Amino acid sequence: MIIQLLTFLVLISASNCQKSPKAQLSFLLKPKIGGKTTVACMVDDGEPPFEFNWFKDNRGITNNDGFRINKLPDSSILTIEQMSSSHNGKYTCNVKNMYGSDTPAIEIAVEGPPSWKFKQQDVKSKPNENVILKCSATGHPKPKIIWKKFENLKWVTLDDDKLIGKISDDEIRVSNLHKKHEGKFGCEVSNGFGPNLWNEFNIDIIVFPAKFKEKKTYVSTKRDTSLELECSAEGDKPLTIKWSKDSVLLNKSGYQRYTITDSPTTDGLKSVLTVRSADLVDDGSYLCVAENEFGKDERNIRVTIIEAPPAPQNVMIRQTWSRSASLNWAAPSSNVSPVLGYIVRYWKIIGLGANERLREINVSSPMNSVLINSLEPGCLYEAEIIAINEVGAGQPSRTIKFETGEEEPTGAPIDLQAIARGPTTIRVSWKPPTRDKWNGKILGYYVGFRRTGDFKTPNSYKTVDAASHNNTYEYLLTSLVKGTAYSITAKAYNSAGSGPEYQEIIAETLLGNVPPAPRFKVLSAASDSLNLRYNVVPDSTPVQLLQLHFKEVGEFDWKEFALTYEGKDTNEYTLSSLNPSTVYKLYLTASNEHGVSDPSQIITAKTARSLNDLSSISGPFDSTSLLGPGSSSFGDMVYFPAITISIASIIIVIVIAFVFVKKARLDASTKSNFEFCQASQTGILAHNRATGTTFGTVQRFIDHDKTMSLVATGPCDDGLNTLPTPYSKIPIGTEKRNSTLADTRHFYDYPQ
Template identity: 30%
Template sequence: MVREAGVGRLVDEEAAEGTVVVNNEFFSLFPAAPPQLLYRFIEQTLQPGPAVSLKCIAAGTPTPHITWALDGFPLPHSHRLVKGQYVSAEGDVISHVNISSVHVADGGAYTCTAANSAGEASHVARLNVYGPPQVRPMGQQTAVAGRTFIIACPASGHPIHSITWIKDGSPLPRNYRQRVLANGTLVVQEVTRGADDGRYSCTASSRSGRSDTQSLQLRVLVPPSLAPLTFPKGTRAGMQIRATCLVQEGDQPVRYAWTKDARPLDARLGVRTSQLDAFTSILVIERAAAEHSGNYTCTASNAAAASATTARLTVNVPPTWVVEPSSTSVALGGSLALHCLARGFPDPVVTWRRQAASGEFVGVVEGTGSGESSIVQWKNGTLWIGRSARGHEGRYLCEAGNGVPPGLSKLIDITVNEPPWFRATEQRQEVRVGGTATLTCHAHGDAPLTLTWSKDAVSLSPLPRYQVAQHEEQDQGGTISKLVVTDAHLEDSGTFSCTASNTHGVRTSQLHLLVQDVPGPPSGIEVVEMGPQHLVLTWTSPEDSNAPITAYIITLEPQSPSAGAGAAREERVGGHERRLVLKDLTPATRYNLRVAAENRVGRGRSSSPVLGSTEEQPPSAPPRDVRVMAVSSSALRVSWEPPPHNSTHGTCLVTTWDISWPAHTPITLWFFGLSTPKAQDQLHHQLLLSP
């Protein structure tokens, strides 16, 4: 099955695995590997009669083919000799020669040769068959003049004592060019017509005096000898070209073949070849073009060999545009690549020039400018501006020439457009509530330049407090628009966008306005823990006023009248605190507690007061003026005055106590400073009473 595989390509799906057919030719899909002989037959010596099998196994890519020879000649045809070859499952080629009943005439040097497109490998071993010498016919042979002629004497029989050669009745060798090797092979170097052609005889002899002789007729062929192929120098496009392939020596008939760059001549090139006579072939190109340049080879072949001569044709072609430059514009600060590409032979040289103030065109100096703003001409002719500036505007000339007239040139204009831009694309401004903020937008770019304002991506509200003024800046250039926000409110905080636009683009600058106020009162004021001399207070931060809280001020004021004016005190904690332990307080005292927040704008209002009370604790002094009165013979009344007020730490519950006990019994009294049922006795006064 053959299916299409692209333009001009056919693939044979039934071809051997690992190959494809393209334009009716087989190609391997795998890397080529020269053959290797995996198995070789060995030399054998035997009597006539038995069967003999010679085998070679080879592997390679593509699959190699194995051929056989006997003493350098093809195997003789015989019903006793059978050749076979097949490919194993592993891809190895197995070839064999089977001789059913060996004869003396079957002896000699057998060669198996495995070959593929990547190379070849050979193995030679003798099959010796006992018997008298026999020489197989050699027929007519040819040799190529100037080369070496080698032929083996195809002798069989065993043992062979000697092999000799004669030419035209004279034993060989007769000169330095002739040699007879020990195995009977004849070697003739630098074969010459007239001296080496003729009749040669080979005689094989045994020690017993038996011998056999066969002859061959050698014909010396002269290969073609070609004069050097040449093309005229300085060939330009449009000229006519002729080249002559001249055979100076060689046997006829001679066949001629022309190739370009090792391929047959393409009919589309319009190249003609013709044979003037038996010794001359010419190549004609009516009108030379760039595609005619290349290496041309004339190959002349005859029955002897093939000879070739090669010459390089170079067609000089004037420049033609591949990429013609054109006028262009670029945004200020943008990059620009001006392509000016021409082809021809030799390769054209591209040069850029710029029109000076005088009107003359001067060379563009590479590196003009600083940093990324410099101009660089690349090797391919492209003019590159990394960061365009106003100074790059003007008229430029691109020239391409290679010494073949006419050259090329093109005038172009570069315009540098300035889209809107800002020196600062982002600003921040802070103002206090009630203050005035002025937001300034300074834009640059080609006129006319339009500036518009928006807030948080929404068009600016038409509020009386928002006023916009715009004017042209004379000193620094550009256009300035100012947005004045009066009587600033917290809700004025946000991102104001100034958008500048012209015919070359749109850019936006963002101005962040932050309206700040003093903090509001903290909330969630709560006393979470009480003790005789401390309170633990917590609170929640107030709403954001666009300024971080730097401190909290806690005010505590005792409600006790005895505290007097000025008894209130304040404590400060950091802005990150949400809890405070108030220490060194008076036991059994009520306090009004307030919390205020402070930021860099100022101190905010205090929270509503929260009441907190410290717990009582035992009096710190004993009762005063303790008095004892007899009530009866077995009872006393004890009375006293409370301790000083500042040491009671609560309310005293008892100031009189009646006591009874048996007569004449001693008693010791302890006076406890009790204030509340919770208070524990820590201080006492002792009174001893005796009858």
């Protein structure tokens, strides 16, 4: 019990010693304008040590603010060296120890002129915004603030009814700033002591009139593509943009070609004019006008519709060579888009309505000429120029033709053949070089010959003129030596010179003459046979064998067999075992130890119909079959015209068959041998299997030993007694020993 009492007493004693400070403020020197003022903060109770802090209007005071603070163990002295109205205010002293704190306060107010606490600065604001204007001062008595505005060259006091909104004595609010609020303002501060305070400031309304950053631009687009024109204006809203083209206002509705879309932006308004498919009518000057209450602005857009360029002008060939040509041209006359380049097209004409593949050369702008290389000599070409811009290729220019210069042929004639046609004559045939080796127009050929093995003697050349339509040429070398071998060659020439020679071939003249071509004709035709009459032209050349060659039309191989020839002027033979109503072709050849003669003319003949065919057409007449059994005499009268028509039809068929047979015989005797010529050129005539030699020819040259008659007819004659066309130029009855060009259709032209 005693211990508990002692503990209680100790606690009471400890609690009495732990005291928080208690302080008070008092003036040691009363405030006076221009004098010194001293305020003491005295601690009346509490346990030291103490900490002191001074505040004026809740703001801390230091020795650097015109104040001086002295601290003692249980007090603190605040000294104001020179008192002014700016020092008026509420002063507090915060005293604290380890157990607590105390903050006594004291008001210092001295009468004197006001001093600035806050001065309003210039105001810059956008329209329709709210601003607060403030002018604040301290002093005793409390200062009064008067707001003024400079209008009509003088300051006008803003009474309460003119103020837009009063917040307090030193603050006003301006709502929804407008242009009318712009100007010079001032605030006057006074409290009846000393000079008044004055502050001026400006209120500027920052407005944004409609404005385009870019005043002018150029737009180009391809024809038939979408066109979009954009005008973005800055400025205060509300803001409008209007479009016009070439001084014509474009409304948002009423124009099908145009679509105008407006959309607001952060800084203003954007308007887009769209054309779905641009055309030449959309080319021109567009104007967009932006406007708001503070101003307006314009923007010009020059639109150019680009299309493919027109054709180049004045295309011409400056110069041609054998394998190249120089071509120049002028740029298209009018084109808004620059030409980026050109395409030069050219091709070779190889025939009527036929051309080789197209070739192209790309030429960059601004070049307007080109050298075309890798051409072929002596060929006809066509060329045209196409201009290109960013849209694409334009229309081609007019087509011009040009011909390259010629060069000597680079190829020799082909299929050169030489066949002896007599003791002093060799027939030479050949074909032109391949077309790509002509290097121009073949004017003719040189046929060269000399005795085989005589290398010291140069070739003798004969000139043969070329014909444009000839595919095969033949030439007769005459006045040669009997039984002698000759080396023969040929080469082509054009205006530039002659080409390479064909490799020499050897042909030997005969020791004697071959027989002349026999003659024959078809006398009559039966269903399975043809009756022939033939003879050989009287000649000193003996005939050892006559062969008949025949085949059906449409067959390829010729059939042949020997005919009897006893030297008579006229001989007949019946070709049997033939098919009825079939067309046959026939010709004769004669041969001896020197060779085979020229064939006779080819005769075409048709066998008659068989009896079975005729009976099937015209059977026995049976009146009952026509009239029917039991027919009356009236029926006979009714059907009599029908019977008459049937009999007449049978008679007409017989007459037509008879006429056809007669005509076939006539054609067989007079038909031209041109068909034979074609057959012989394609190598489908039969060969003489007995002798192993090919067909020969009658002697169509002038021998140096004797002069022979040339009246014998050949297989390509139009008649039996006319001179063959291929040799119509050979002199008759003269000793002139010249070679002669033969016609290309001659029957000698067949493969060996």
